[in-house]
Amino acid sequence: LYIGGAKYFIALSIAHLNKHKPWIESSYHGVITENTDVVLLDPPLVALDKDAPVPYAGKKARNERFIGEICGFHVQGLSAPFEAVVLNRTSGEGRLRAHGPIDCERQREFTFIIQARDCGTGPEGHGEKRSHKAVVHVQVGDVNEFSPVFGQLEYHGSVTEGKVYDSILQVQASDQDCSPQYSQICNYQITSQDTAFAIDRNGNIRNTESLSFDKESHYKIHVTAFDCGQKRAAQDAVVHIHVKPICKPGWQGWSKLIDYEPGTGSKPLFPKMHLETCVGSHESCERDW
Structure with missing residues (x-):
């Protein structure tokens, strides 16, 4: 610019405006293993912003924020013990994690809302824009931490000598784990050696040969249980079989x-x-x- 024959330069400052909202997926599915705090999300948590990644004019601080970057995620849901953190502001990559270890036996799944926010238009982040609300569904993976427990520690049954039974009595155990894999009882086993009895997967005990009252009128056998993760009962059950004589x-x-x-x-x-x-x-x- 020339004024009175002199040459002047005028610097023009162009304000970069925060025009666009961040964008995230509409829904996420996650899995977290109980007693841990890391959530694996599908798809991964990434927020995008179409605004140019340029800095605020004149700001030179080390924690300088850029328009078009992602400054945070917001989890909505009073019962959702989770938080989302930004790993990289430029790429918008984030991570979902629990506030503390999750217990599957207390709650097996969570559903809540998440939003992303950009870095706004000023040094303090004023004028920030938020993405649409996305639904997050998190399932809790079970850990086989509980052993099977028998409903009672002693069982009593009776047979008539000379007869072979399909089922004399049934023992039952249960497991406090939350998943079918670890809470179901998959097998029972007689731990006593050299017995005339057998047990099936449902806990039904039968005699494998005819019994004699004169030879032995009372049998005492020990039984254990296994869940579907092959964890054994902490304490065996004791089964008493009484032999009744036939009338002669x-x-x-x-x-x-x-x-x-x-x-x-x-x-x-x-x-x-x-x-x-x-x-x-x-x-x-x-x-x-």
């Missing part, structure tokens, strides 16, 4: 051999001898000899 008609309670010591006086030969008829209520005709 004829004279019962006598022996072919009797020990007698001379000089001890009279002795009843068969004090428990009785005639079993197995008729009606199975009452027997008894007679002492």
Whole structure:
């Protein structure tokens, strides 16, 4: 510019305006493993802004903000224990994380709203613009932290000698983990050695051979349970199987051999001898000899 023959230069300052809102995806799906604080999002959390990445005029501070950069994310939801942080203002990359470890047994999933905000038009960020509201759905991944627990520590069942049963009794265990993988009981096992019993995946106990009352009238076996993550019950259950004798008609309670010591006086030969008829209520005709 020439004025009075002199040459002058005039510097023009062009104000860069914050014209555009940041842009993010409309919905996100995330997974977080319980007892951790890192959320894996699909798609990744990235905010974009069409404004040019230029600095505010005259600002030279180390924490200088640029128009077109992303300055923050805002999580909306009173029950959502999450926060979003900006990893890179220029690229708009962010990360979603929990305020503290998440417990799947208390809550298995969360749904909340998230928005991105740009750096505004002034040194303090005034005039910032926010993106539309996006829905975030986070599912909590379970950790196999609980062992199966039996409903009772002792079970009682009975069989009649000479019979083989499909099921004598059923034991049941449960698990406090939140996922089907770790909360379901996938297997039961008899831990006692050399038994005449077997157990299926539903906890039904059966005898594998006919039993004799005279040989053994009571069996005691130990049983454990496994969840579908193969975690074993912390304490076994004890199962008592009682064998009931079958009715045998004829004279019962006598022996072919009797020990007698001379000089001890009279002795009843068969004090428990009785005639079993197995008729009606199975009452027997008894007679002492």
